[in-house]
Amino acid sequence: MNPFLEIKQVSKSFGGFTALDSVSIAIASGERFGLIGPNGSGKTTLINCVSGSLRNDSGSIVFDGEDVSRLPAYQRTRRGIARSFQIPRPFASMSVLENLMVPLEYVAHRGLVVTKRTEAGAEEEAMQILRDIGLADKAATPSNRLSQVELRKLELARALAARPRLLISDEAMAGLSSNEISEVLEILFKLSATGITIVMIEHIMQAVMKFSQRVVCLDAGKIICEGAPDVIVANPDVQRAYLGA
Amino acid sequence: MRFWIAAGFALALAAAATVMLKNEYYFFAGYTVLMFVVLATAWNILGGYAGYVNFGTPAFFGLGAYSAAVLFKATAAPLALQLLLAATMSGLLGFAAGMLTLRLRGIFFAIATIALTVIMETLFINWRYAGGATGLQLLRPPPTVPFESYIKMLFVLMALLAVAAVAIARYIERSWIGRGLRAIRDSEEAAECSGVPTLRLKLFACTVSGALMGAAGATMPMYLSFIEPASTFNLNYAIGALASPMIGGTASYLGPVIGAILLSTIQQVVTVTISGEMNVMIVGVMLVVFVVAAPEGILGLFRKFVSSRKP
Numbered sequence: 001m002n003p004f005l006e007i008k009q010v011s012k013s014f015g016g017f018t019a020l021d022s023v024s025i026a027i028a029s030g031e032r033f034g035l036i037g038p039n040g041s042g043k044t045t046l047i048n049c050v051s052g053s054l055r056n057d058s059g060s061i062v063f064d065g066e067d068v069s070r071l072p073a074y075q076r077t078r079r080g081i082a083r084s085f086q087i088p089r090p091f092a093s094m095s096v097l098e099n100l101m102v103p104l105e106y107v108a109h110r111g112l113v114v115t116k117r118t119e120a121g122a123e124e125e126a127m128q129i130l131r132d133i134g135l136a137d138k139a140a141t142p143s144n145r146l147s148q149v150e151l152r153k154l155e156l157a158r159a160l161a162a163r164p165r166l167l168i169s170d171e172a173m174a175g176l177s178s179n180e181i182s183e184v185l186e187i188l189f190k191l192s193a194t195g196i197t198i199v200m201i202e203h204i205m206q207a208v209m210k211f212s213q214r215v216v217c218l219d220a221g222k223i224i225c226e227g228a229p230d231v232i233v234a235n236p237d238v239q240r241a242y243l244g245a
Numbered sequence: 246m247r248f249w250i251a252a253g254f255a256l257a258l259a260a261a262a263t264v265m266l267k268n269e270y271y272f273f274a275g276y277t278v279l280m281f282v283v284l285a286t287a288w289n290i291l292g293g294y295a296g297y298v299n300f301g302t303p304a305f306f307g308l309g310a311y312s313a314a315v316l317f318k319a320t321a322a323p324l325a326l327q328l329l330l331a332a333t334m335s336g337l338l339g340f341a342a343g344m345l346t347l348r349l350r351g352i353f354f355a356i357a358t359i360a361l362t363v364i365m366e367t368l369f370i371n372w373r374y375a376g377g378a379t380g381l382q383l384l385r386p387p388p389t390v391p392f393e394s395y396i397k398m399l400f401v402l403m404a405l406l407a408v409a410a411v412a413i414a415r416y417i418e419r420s421w422i423g424r425g426l427r428a429i430r431d432s433e434e435a436a437e438c439s440g441v442p443t444l445r446l447k448l449f450a451c452t453v454s455g456a457l458m459g460a461a462g463a464t465m466p467m468y469l470s471f472i473e474p475a476s477t478f479n480l481n482y483a484i485g486a487l488a489s490p491m492i493g494g495t496a497s498y499l500g501p502v503i504g505a506i507l508l509s510t511i512q513q514v515v516t517v518t519i520s521g522e523m524n525v526m527i528v529g530v531m532l533v534v535f536v537v538a539a540p541e542g543i544l545g546l547f548r549k550f551v552s553s554r555k556p
Contacts, residue, residue: 053434077440085438091431093496094424102428105421106440162440 002065004029004197005050005166010059010069012045019045021221022059027166027199032192034212034229035201038241041218043201044086047168050199051083052076063166078107082164084155086171086201090143096154097139100126103162126161133157133187149180156187167191168199173207181207209233217241248415252408259404263397272400276468278509279403280461284482285489285501286410287457291450292487293495294423296430299451301342301358302458302486304365305335307478309459314466315375317383324389324402328463335459336452338365343451347444350433359483366478380473383466399464410457414498417453426450458486481525485509488528492535494542503543 003026012020019042027033037043048054052073061069068076091099104122130136133153152172173181185207192198202208209229217225219241225232232238291297309331316322316330346357370378385395392398417423425446428436437443466472493504512524539546
């Protein structure tokens with residue numbers, strides 16, 4: 001079976017610094033995949049290369065049978081790759097609902113002429129997503145007045161509004177309380193149940209270990225370990241990378 | 246609907262003024278005010294909605310003016326054709342300059358647009374046919390019926406152009422294009438990852454903005470019966486086009502209109518009553534006051550006032 005997302009020997013350097021060194025990962029459709037590694041290990045660089053915010057220097061990224069590594073980010077989003085940002089980047093001048101209208105109007109409900117009917121359809125879909133994610137009562141709130149956990153949820157909601165087949169969640173739980181973490185985790189489990197492939201990047205070990213079926217650990221731009229969560233936790237290299245022992 | 250009634254009313258007022266008022270000075274001054282409405286509205290499409298601060302207004306404005314002047318010198322083409330050519334040339338300049346500079350962000354984009362102004366001015370200083378540094382004297386043809394004087398005709402034409410520019414800006418603002426441009430201003434990376442083709446949208450905004458600025462400049466040679474590089478590519482156009490939306494408010498199409506009418510009217514009054522030098526200072530003072538006291542402009546103040554009155 002062909003993998004849904006195949007990262008083939010992707011390298012990326014910034015000047016003399018090698019952020020990714022020939023990284024290869026294959027992810028199956030519907031998989032819950034965890035990506036861990038200490039700070040500066042290249043996790044975010046890797047998903048920036050997948051989502052198109054950065055271009056990889058060499059190697060290729062194949063999504064659903066198509067090489068997307070030279071496509072601009074918006075084209076990849078339209079093909080079904082959506083992401084949330086580690087530091088929330090809401091469209092601050094817009095309400096929560098409007099934030100979702102951007103991907104809805106540019107991906108799913110795209111058209112040169114927007115009629116009242118298509119707009120109403122998009123708004124309805126946005127409200128449905130907000131209900132699913134637990135932000136419906138904030139729909140009209142300006143997005144610059146949200147709390148931290150609400151901002152994280154908005155990041156996920158906006159990514160979902162692009163109707164993704166692959167969702168990359170970049171540290172959606174960093175800085176949240178344990179109640180809030182289980183809340184976000186529950187949302188991600190629900191999404192996974194609908195058939196969306198999810199890549200979770202996370203520092204919070206309990207969360208990523210509970211969520212993922214398979215985990216890859218990066219250190220200094222290289223994969224040091226790959227396997228089931230319990231295998232990863234027991235791996236001495238992973239322990240060394242995290243604890244520096 | 247209310248917008249079109251207001252626009253029709255404004256045009257009717259402009260037309261009525263040409264019949265009622267005898268003193269031609271009013272039309273000279275009114276022309277300038279309306280011209281700044283067009284420039285500010287055009288500037289706001291890229292600068293306000295997308296957040297790309299453009300100091301290149303004189304380049305687009307000047308290219309429009311020179312396109313019209315050169316076309317008139319070569320073929321004595323009518324005003325409508327001059328306007329069309331001016332808008333096309335400046336629109337093309339917007340597209341080309343956008344291709345080169347819109348990958349730059351923030352201050353770097355702003356610097357590139359200043360360079361564009363200098364390049365355009367240098368180009369026309371060295372073009373002999375267009376009059377070089379000394380300029381070009383142009384002989385106005387007689388006004389077209391029903392207008393009795395040329396300046397009144399230009400005034401009405403500028404009023405039409407202002408309505409057209411505001412209507413275009415309003416359309417962009419309310420459509421999916423406007424939403425995409427606002428997303429770019431808020432976070433370009435998040436916009437791109439939400440499926441917004443950011444470069445294409447910025448190019449579109451830059452082209453439309455440039456074309457409107459060119460159209461605003463098209464009638465300048467006929468207005469003055471003269472054109473020369475130093476005043477045509479004057480940075481005051483850049484400052485006026487930028488200050489008006491800042492003062493009025495950049496979030497809505499009404500902001501630049503309010504700002505331009507207020508600022509240019511004050512400038513015209515000050516030029517006549519105090520001095521021509523003083524009016525430049527007025528812009529500076531008003532800009533500082535508004536940036537400090539009302540960063541969202543007059544519209545922002547108004548909204549705050551309305552929402553504070555609500556229980």
